Amino acid sequence: MNPDFAIRAEGLTRRFGALTAVNRVTLAIPHGQIYGFLGPNGSGKSTTIRMLCGLLKPSAGEVSVLGHAVPREAEALRHKIGYMTQRFSLYEDLSVEENLRFMARIFSLPRSARDGRLDTTLRHYRLESLARRRVVNLSGGEKQRLALAAATLHNPPLLFLDEPTSAVDPQSRRDFWDNLFTLTATGTTILVSTHYMDEAERCHRLAILDRGRLVAEGPPRALMRDIAAVVLEIETPDPHRAGELLRAEPWVGSVAQLGTRLHALVARDAVQPLEAVRRRLAAAGIEARVEQTAANLEDVFVAATGFNRGDGAAGHG
Amino acid sequence: MGERLGRLAAIAVKEVRQLSRDRLSLGMIIGIPLLQILLFGYAINLDVRHLPAGVADMANTELSRELIADAQASQVVNIRTRVASVQALERLLRDGKIAVGIYIPPDFDRRVENARRPAAQLLVDGSDPTILGIAEGLTGLSLPSRYRPAFAAAPLFAVHDDYNPEHRSAVDIVPALIGVILNFTMVLFTAIAIVRERERGNLELLITTPVSTLELMSGKILPYIVIGLVQVTLVLLVGVWLFHVPLRGSLLNLYLASLLFIAAGLSLGLFVSTLARTQFQAVQLTVFTFLPSILLSGFMFPFDGMPRFARWLGELLPLTHFVRLVRGIVLRGASLADMPADIYALLAFFAVFMALAVLNFHKRLD
Ligand SMILES: Nc1ncnc2c1ncn2[C@@H]1O[C@H](COP(=O)(O)OP(=O)(O)OP(=O)(O)O)[C@@H](O)[C@H]1O
Ligand SMILES: [Mg+2]
Numbered sequence: 036m037n038p039d040f041a042i043r044a045e046g047l048t049r050r051f052g053a054l055t056a057v058n059r060v061t062l063a064i065p066h067g068q069i070y071g072f073l074g075p076n077g078s079g080k081s082t083t084i085r086m087l088c089g090l091l092k093p094s095a096g097e098v099s100v101l102g103h104a105v106p107r108e109a110e111a112l113r114h115k116i117g118y119m120t121q122r123f124s125l126y127e128d129l130s131v132e133e134n135l136r137f138m139a140r141i142f143s144l145p146r147s148a149r150d151g152r153l154d155t156t157l158r159h160y161r162l163e164s165l166a167r168r169r170v171v172n173l174s175g176g177e178k179q180r181l182a183l184a185a186a187t188l189h190n191p192p193l194l195f196l197d198e199p200t201s202a203v204d205p206q207s208r209r210d211f212w213d214n215l216f217t218l219t220a221t222g223t224t225i226l227v228s229t230h231y232m233d234e235a236e237r238c239h240r241l242a243i244l245d246r247g248r249l250v251a252e253g254p255p256r257a258l259m260r261d262i263a264a265v266v267l268e269i270e271t272p273d274p275h276r277a278g279e280l281l282r283a284e285p286w287v288g289s290v291a292q293l294g295t296r297l298h299a300l301v302a303r304d305a306v307q308p309l310e311a312v313r314r315r316l317a318a319a320g321i322e323a324r325v326e327q328t329a330a331n332l333e334d335v336f337v338a339a340t341g342f343n344r345g346d347g348a349a350g351h352g
Numbered sequence: 353m354g355e356r357l358g359r360l361a362a363i364a365v366k367e368v369r370q371l372s373r374d375r376l377s378l379g380m381i382i383g384i385p386l387l388q389i390l391l392f393g394y395a396i397n398l399d400v401r402h403l404p405a406g407v408a409d410m411a412n413t414e415l416s417r418e419l420i421a422d423a424q425a426s427q428v429v430n431i432r433t434r435v436a437s438v439q440a441l442e443r444l445l446r447d448g449k450i451a452v453g454i455y456i457p458p459d460f461d462r463r464v465e466n467a468r469r470p471a472a473q474l475l476v477d478g479s480d481p482t483i484l485g486i487a488e489g490l491t492g493l494s495l496p497s498r499y500r501p502a503f504a505a506a507p508l509f510a511v512h513d514d515y516n517p518e519h520r521s522a523v524d525i526v527p528a529l530i531g532v533i534l535n536f537t538m539v540l541f542t543a544i545a546i547v548r549e550r551e552r553g554n555l556e557l558l559i560t561t562p563v564s565t566l567e568l569m570s571g572k573i574l575p576y577i578v579i580g581l582v583q584v585t586l587v588l589l590v591g592v593w594l595f596h597v598p599l600r601g602s603l604l605n606l607y608l609a610s611l612l613f614i615a616a617g618l619s620l621g622l623f624v625s626t627l628a629r630t631q632f633q634a635v636q637l638t639v640f641t642f643l644p645s646i647l648l649s650g651f652m653f654p655f656d657g658m659p660r661f662a663r664w665l666g667e668l669l670p671l672t673h674f675v676r677l678v679r680g681i682v683l684r685g686a687s688l689a690d691m692p693a694d695i696y697a698l699l700a701f702f703a704v705f706m707a708l709a710v711l712n713f714h715k716r717l718d
Contacts, residue, residue: 088560090717106716113562124557128373129366140362141561143355 041066041193041224042087047096049082056082058247059096064226064240069219071238072228073336078244080228081121084195087226088118101193114142117186121197121228123178125170131181132157132166135188142189152188160184160214176207183214187223194218196227200234212237232332243339251339255332262330264288264338265308269297271316271323280319281312289337300338359563363571367545371575377541385533385583386590392529393595405429406450408441411460419472423454438475445475452476526591527682528651531613531674533587534580535645536638538614541576542621543634551630559715566710573618580614581607600685608688609677612698616670619705626712645671673697 042064049057057079064070072080085091087100089109098105103112125134135156139149157163160180170178179199186194196215200208212234215225227238235241236255243251243258251258271277274297281287281299286308288300301308309327316323330338371377405423409416424431429452435441441453453475457463463471546569549555558568584607591597599606620641628634646652648662649671655663666672673694680686688695 085717089715090556090560092716092718109715110562113560116560118557118560120553120556122553122556124553124555126366126370126554127552128370133366133369137362137366138561141359141558141563143358143562 040064041101042070042226043097043099044083044087045097047083047086047098048094049079049086049091050094055247057086057093060242060244060247060249062242062249062252064224066224067219067222068239069215069225069227069237071235071241072226072244073230073232073235073241073332074228074244075230075340077246079247080244081197082247083244084197084226084228088112088116088195114189115191115193117189117191117194119182119186119194119196119199121201123182125182125185127171128169130167130169131162131173134170134181135185138185138188144189156184156188175202176204179203179207179211183211187218192223194223194225194227196225198228198230200229200231208234232336235336236332243336245340251335255335258335259330259332262335262338263303264300264330264334265303266328266330266334267297267299267301267308267312267325268328269299269312269316269323269325270295271297271321273321276319277316277321277323280315280321284315286311289341298334300334300341355562356564356567360567360571360574363563363568364574367572368575381537381541381579381583382586384537385586388533389526389529389587389590390594392525393591402430403428403451404449405431405452405454406433406435406441406444407431407454407456408435408438409454409456410437410458411456413461415464416456416460416472419456420454429454438473441475524679524683525651526587526595526597527678528649528675529591530584530587530610530678531649531671532646532651533583534610534613534617534674535671536642537583538576538580538617539621539624539641540635540638541579542573542618543624543628543638544631545572545576546622546625547628547631547634550625556717559717565713565715569622569706569709569713573622576618576621577611577614580617581610584610597682599682601681601687605688606678606681609674609681609695612695612702613670613674613677615702616674616698616705619702619709620670622709623705623712626709645669648672650675667697670698670701 040063042062044060044062047057047060047062048055056077060079060083072083074080082091086093087098087105089100089106089112092106100112101115103109105112126137129137132153135153136149139153144152157166160183162177162180162184165173165177165181170181173181179202183196183199186196200211203211208231215227219225227234229235238255240253241251241255241258242249253261269277269281272295274292274295278290278292278297281290281297286302288302290300291298299312301312309325313323313325316325407420409420420431423429431454432450433444435444438453438455441450441455444450445453455473455475457472460471546555549558588599588606592599621638624634624637624641628637644665648658648666649655649669650658650666651671655666655672658666677688677691677694677698680691681688
């Protein structure tokens with residue numbers, strides 16, 4: 036087993052016909068951490084996860100998961116990974132308990148330990164009162180708890196969670212993440228994909244994917260600190276017109292309106308971005324207070340995905 | 353080994369559980385065979401009355417008139433038209449105006465005396481098995497007793513039928529029907545059982561678990577073997593009670609042959625499941641395999657009467673071999689040992705398609 040990393044991927048690529056869904060992605064995911072995949076729809080998160088757990092064959096590249104070359108030695112991994120698919124994939128016409136019992140037998144939990152393990156799992160994921168309920172009748176959050184329970188039933192050292200919290204309310208999401216941290220405390224490595232910024236921020240490390248490419252990678256704080264853009268907050272009575280003016284400038288990366296304020300990303304290499312914005316607005320007769328603020332993860336995301344579109348400058352490496 | 357069996361059992365138990373909650377599937381398990389045997393059985397056996405008939409009485413003697421009156425009185429036929437020639441009778445038959453034509457030749461009285469020749473002719477459209485059955489009923493009609501000569505051994509009527517020289521009846525159809533029903537349900541159920549998991553996304557999870565392809569497939573088909581045997585029993589019971597099908601051979605042999613055929617059908621179903629992406633495609637593919645089976649197996653048309661190419665194709669179909677086995681066992685009282693070629697054929701079919709299915713099913717999504 037590779038002592039340093041739970042997962043290594045080198046030049047991982049997957050093509051579907053003319054489309055390159057994952058494009059030369061290189062990853063090194065350490066043990067015992069929560070590693071996030073952040074990316075918009077269609078950016079290749081699911082495709083990457085599927086290649087990492089041996090469900091899809093890469094078009095190019097090398098993958099090693101827990102020391103096994105994938106997909107060649109994928110069968111050796113089966114007992115060591117838990118996988119929560121993006122789309123709910125347990126049986127809707129079975130009850131909660133029947134689903135878990137089924138998974139317990141599929142993973143060959145010893146008969147003597149099965150009942151005990153089932154009880155603790157039901158309790159831990161607050162599923163006791165739902166044990167006999169058919170899965171069709173569960174809410175989104177309950178289904179998600181069941182899916183996580185099923186994926187962790189056999190105590191796998193590595194968990195793949197593909198957008199586990201879509202269709203779940205904020206409180207359930209927080210509970211879910213508490214569960215994830217409990218799991219890492221016992222040494223589990225977790226790879227989780229998401230498009231929620233708040234979740235991405237909770238990961239130990241993060242990879243930002245855009246149209247199949249890895250555009251930024253690192254701990255969230257480092258990503259925010261090292262962002263290749265200056266973040267400006269603009270307070271103005273006419274945010275709409277100010278926004279339109281700024282968007283037309285080539286050196287402005289993106290402008291988002293938040294109520295009466297504007298949140299703008301300006302390329303770091305632009306000369307004195309603060310002054311430039313002030314001058315531009317004053318010239319148009321727009322009254323405004325412009326300040327530089329700290330970047331949040333969304334800014335990192337926008338800088339890494341949006342900025343790269345035009346000039347191809349890499350956000351982070 | 354224990355782990356393998358455990359996983360296989362887990363799949364099988366889960367399958368049964370799902371099945372027991374799926375009313376439509378449950379209904380189909382019993383409904384399809386019941387419906388088919390009643391439809392097929394009665395279509396052939398049905399005691400239809402008042403069939404439109406025409407008469408060409410060329411003799412017009414007291415004896416011939418008596419015969420016509422008897423036929424009318426039997427209520428099986430309803431004599432509507434009288435014509436003057438056998439050609440006219442054939443024309444009516446061809447145009448669908450009548451279903452049965454009674455032709456009494458001019459020398460009817462003399463023919464009655466003659467033991468070697470039938471006295472009169474029934475013209476029927478034997479392509480319709482119902483009518484053929486009726487015609488066979490009518491041939492049982494005897495001469496009015498006072499005219500019956502002591503030496504008349506020949507039947508009164510000869511059935512003239514160009515379409516179905518084998519004169520098959522429910523007795524012949526019902527045993528083969530076991531095969532037709534299994535052929536359909538076994539392929540369909542297994543194909544759908546696997547494709548459904550793919551369609552609902554269950555498979556994406558299952559293939560990341562330690563379940564092997566063989567365990568998954570075996571676990572999936574195990575419940576259907578039992579279901580297949582239930583269906584055999586059902587058709588057999590109805591066949592014996594309702595249609596008086598004689599069971600001349602051994603019941604054990606019959607079930608063994610059925611088991612073999614079920615295995616063949618399930619392996620084909622598994623193979624279909626590796627080709628189909630949706631349940632709808634699975635149904636289409638099943639029907640696609642079903643039609644040639646019905647047409648070329650000797651169930652519908654006599655096997656020996658088919659063109660060489662069709663027979664060659666028919667030999668490739670498991671139903672052909674099962675129809676031979678089951679007719680042999682049920683109708684002739686043969687034992688499996690008498691028909692090794694058909695057994696080997698079924699075994700070979702099972703082995704080939706099971707292998708194809710396992711090879712064609714990847715534990716991957718692409
Ligand atoms: N089996 C497939 N055949 C063809 N194209 C595919 C297939 N699977 C994925 N794609 C395409 O590859 C691209 C990446 O898809 P993927 O599902 O990995 O994105 P994602 O980041 O998981 O998106 P989402 O957030 O919507 O789940 C998409 O454009 C998708 O249409
Ligand atoms: Mg996805």
